Amino acid sequence: xxxxxxxxxxxxxxxxxxxxxxxxxxxxxxxxxxxxxxxxxxxxxxxxxxxxxxxxxxxxxxxxxxxxxxxxxxxxxxxxxxxxxxxxxxxxxxxxxxxxxxxxxxxxxxxxxxxxxxxxxxxxxxxxxxxxxxxxxxxxxxxx
Amino acid sequence: xxxxxxxxxxxxxxxxxxxxxxxxxxxxxxxxxxxxxxxxxxxxxxxxxxxxxxxxxxxxxxxxxxxxxxxxxxxxxxxxxxxxxxxxxxxxxxxxxxxxxxxxxxxxxxxxxxxxxxxxxxxxxxxxxxxxxxxxxxxxxxxxxxxxxxxxxxxxxxxxxxxxxxxxxxxxxxxxxxxxxxxxxxxxxxxxxxxxxxxxxxxxxxxxxxxxxxxxxxxxxxxxxxxxxxxxxxxxxxxxxxxxxxxxxxxxxxxxxxxxxxxxxxxxxxxxxxxxxxxxxxxxxxxxxxxxxxxxxxxxxxxxxxx
Amino acid sequence: xxxxxxxxxxxxxxxxxxxxxxxxxxxxxxxxxxxxxxxxxxxxxxxxxxxxxxxxxxxxxxxxxxxxxxxxxxxxxxxxxxxxxxxxxxxxxxxxxxxxxxxxxxxxxxxxxxxxxxxxxxxxxxxxxxxxxxxxxxxxxxxxxxxxxxxxxxxxxxxxxxxxxxxxxxxxxxxxxxxxxxxxxxxxxxxxxxxxxxxxxxxxxxxxxxxxxxxxxxxxxxxx
Numbered sequence: 189x190x191x192x193x194x195x196x197x198x199x200x201x202x203x204x205x206x207x208x209x210x211x212x213x214x215x216x217x218x219x220x221x222x223x224x225x226x227x228x229x230x231x232x233x234x235x236x237x238x239x240x241x242x243x244x245x246x247x248x249x250x251x252x253x254x255x256x257x258x259x260x261x262x263x264x265x266x267x268x269x270x271x272x273x274x275x276x277x278x279x280x281x282x283x284x285x286x287x288x289x290x291x292x293x294x295x296x297x298x299x300x301x302x303x304x305x306x307x308x309x310x311x312x313x314x315x316x317x318x319x320x321x322x323x324x325x326x327x328x329x330x331x332x
Numbered sequence: 333x334x335x336x337x338x339x340x341x342x343x344x345x346x347x348x349x350x351x352x353x354x355x356x357x358x359x360x361x362x363x364x365x366x367x368x369x370x371x372x373x374x375x376x377x378x379x380x381x382x383x384x385x386x387x388x389x390x391x392x393x394x395x396x397x398x399x400x401x402x403x404x405x406x407x408x409x410x411x412x413x414x415x416x417x418x419x420x421x422x423x424x425x426x427x428x429x430x431x432x433x434x435x436x437x438x439x440x441x442x443x444x445x446x447x448x449x450x451x452x453x454x455x456x457x458x459x460x461x462x463x464x465x466x467x468x469x470x471x472x473x474x475x476x477x478x479x480x481x482x483x484x485x486x487x488x489x490x491x492x493x494x495x496x497x498x499x500x501x502x503x504x505x506x507x508x509x510x511x512x513x514x515x516x517x518x519x520x521x522x523x524x525x526x527x528x529x530x531x532x533x534x535x536x537x538x539x540x541x542x543x544x545x546x547x548x549x550x551x552x553x554x555x556x557x558x559x560x561x562x563x564x565x566x567x568x569x570x571x572x573x574x575x576x577x578x579x580x581x582x583x584x585x586x587x588x589x590x591x592x593x594x595x596x597x598x599x600x601x602x603x604x605x606x607x608x609x610x611x612x613x614x615x616x617x618x619x620x621x622x623x624x625x626x627x628x629x630x631x632x633x634x635x636x637x638x639x
Numbered sequence: 640x641x642x643x644x645x646x647x648x649x650x651x652x653x654x655x656x657x658x659x660x661x662x663x664x665x666x667x668x669x670x671x672x673x674x675x676x677x678x679x680x681x682x683x684x685x686x687x688x689x690x691x692x693x694x695x696x697x698x699x700x701x702x703x704x705x706x707x708x709x710x711x712x713x714x715x716x717x718x719x720x721x722x723x724x725x726x727x728x729x730x731x732x733x734x735x736x737x738x739x740x741x742x743x744x745x746x747x748x749x750x751x752x753x754x755x756x757x758x759x760x761x762x763x764x765x766x767x768x769x770x771x772x773x774x775x776x777x778x779x780x781x782x783x784x785x786x787x788x789x790x791x792x793x794x795x796x797x798x799x800x801x802x803x804x805x806x807x808x809x810x811x812x813x814x815x816x817x818x819x820x821x822x823x824x825x826x827x828x829x830x831x832x833x834x835x836x837x838x839x840x841x842x843x844x845x846x847x848x849x850x851x852x853x854x855x856x857x858x859x860x861x862x863x
Contacts, residue, residue, distance in 0.1 A: 216560075217537070248519040251512045251539050253373055255557055394718055394862045411862050414641060422719040428712040430655060437654075444647050445720050453660040481716075 352400030378545035524587035
């Protein structure tokens with residue numbers, strides 16, 4: 189647990205932004221924050237129990253207003269992605285079930301879209317499977 | 333037996349102006365009521381000449397108002413008192429350093445006046461901002477000069493920052509460096525920022541509370557998200573003789589043939605229905621960017637004033 | 640009143656004007672020595688040099704220390720620091736005066752010493768010199784108060800020019816005055832009443848000018 193905690197904070201110290209906010213993205217900034225935190229939780233970069241930075245600290249690091257982060261954390265608490273403990277900040281919730289469900293839905297829609305594109309390109313099922321395997325291997329290689 | 337209930341804890345005000353007014357030869361600042369809550373980032377937006385700089389200078393005690401009270405960090409402000417300035421960092425677009433002297437000279441000069449100076453942080457900022465201690469101010473570019481001034485402010489760890497157009501004329505890289513450094517202050521809830529700009533994008537990004545100023549008066553003041561949520565631009569198609577229903581805060585903006593564009597400053601569910609009922613066909617109802625809200629608010633304020 | 644702040648501001652301004660100060664001090668001492676070279680022409684040239692150095696020093700220092708702060712807007716920077724208007728005024732007026740007095744005193748002192756040391760020099764002339772130097776100091780104080788009130792280079796130069804004209808008239812009338820002319824030829828230094836009267840008037844003018852400058856500074860409504 190401490191290992192992960194240190195990991196998240198080392199990322200901050202290096203300013204490797206694992207949340208990147210886009211000015212040109214028409215969606216409100218707080219929505220971007222919510223989505224990116226949900227995604228990190230879903231893929232396991234933020235395991236359950238990881239301490240999230242305080243609202244003020246995250247606002248300072250991302251150069252956005254405090255109310256933006258407050259709102260994002262409020263939403264994330266409401267949908268169960270994070271838990272806020274009185275006076276002790278927020279942590280990633282122990283029950284990743286909900287976020288997994290969200291990511292499952294996302295995966296479904298991505299796979300459907302990929303299937304459609306594949307058929308537009310005239311790729312066969314085998315070809316699509318090969319491409320999928322290739323993508324997984326690339327990801328594994330990158331994660332090493 | 334009744335139990336006396338203590339009033340809710342009032343948030344500490346980092347600064348408060350009440351009924352402040354000042355007349356100049358060609359400009360008048362009129363009845364300004366402004367309160368800055370501690371721990372917040374406050375944006376002051378206004379066109380050029382609206383009075384932003386005047387308000388900030390009055391807050392610093394550099395200008396004396398004709399009427400009204402000014403209190404900053406709990407102390408009344410006047411030109412006689414220097415005490416409050418120890419905890420305030422003021423930046424103004426037209427502030428200049430001594431051209432013939434070096435950055436290091438200014439660091440040493442300011443340091444000698446502030447017991448709370450953080451030398452380690454100052455050195456960090458020097459390298460972060462890409463400034464050279466031995467360089468004369470004369471040789472600095474505009475962006476470097478701004479960063480140097482901000483360094484001199486930030487290294488004192490002020491409780492309140494009053495910044496008059498700090499990002500004016502900065503290239504995008506410098507702007508990011510400056511904003512990101514300023515936002516570090518936000519992580520401390522006892523420190524407050526008030527800054528003015530006519531760049532609404534900056535303000536939209538980092539402010540908690542926003543105040544609009546035009547022609548010496550406060551036009552509107554609200555929490556940033558409230559602004560963005562309450563304003564709408566509504567486009568309808570309506571015949572020539574159509575009159576907009578009397579909905580609070582609804583104003584016509586423009587007309588083009590059958591197309592009517594209106595703005596609304598306090599959105600409530602059901603507005604679109606009422607418009608439909610009044611005989612107009614709804615085309616769209618969209619949120620507005622802060623810049624659009626600002627322009628609309630200013631225009632309304634000017635129209636109201638002319639009546 | 641914050642004496643530490645006043646000190647820091649005072650030293651800062653001295654530091655800022657270090658090069659002109661050094662230059663005028665050296666120039667002044669050089670001029671003083673020229674006056675003691677043999678021959679009347681040398682004496683005359685030296686004298687003219689000294690007056691030039693003094694006038695130039697006055698304008699330059701007022702320009703650098705007083706007028707530049709409003710033109711260059713460094714005053715906004717200084718007033719954003721924890722200094723009150725009183726601190727600023729005390730530091731500013733005293734440093735401008737002290738800065739001017741460095742070359743001024745350098746010249747007066749060296750001339751006095753040279754007059755006692757050089758055998759051909761008539762010691763009595765020291766009184767004459769003191770009156771002239773006090774006149775120049777009073778003139779400087781008038782330039783100072785003009786700069787404080789008007790914040791204008793133009794008006795300050797007007798006062799400088801008028802002062803210069805008056806200085807020449809003053810020197811001429813002193814020269815022609817029988818008592819003073821007598822004094823200038825004597826080997827002993829003495830202070831007849833006319834000399835003391837003139838000196839008193841000069842000191843009064845200085846004090847009034849400085850006092851006025853100071854009062855006007857601290858009663859400013861706006862710091863910038």
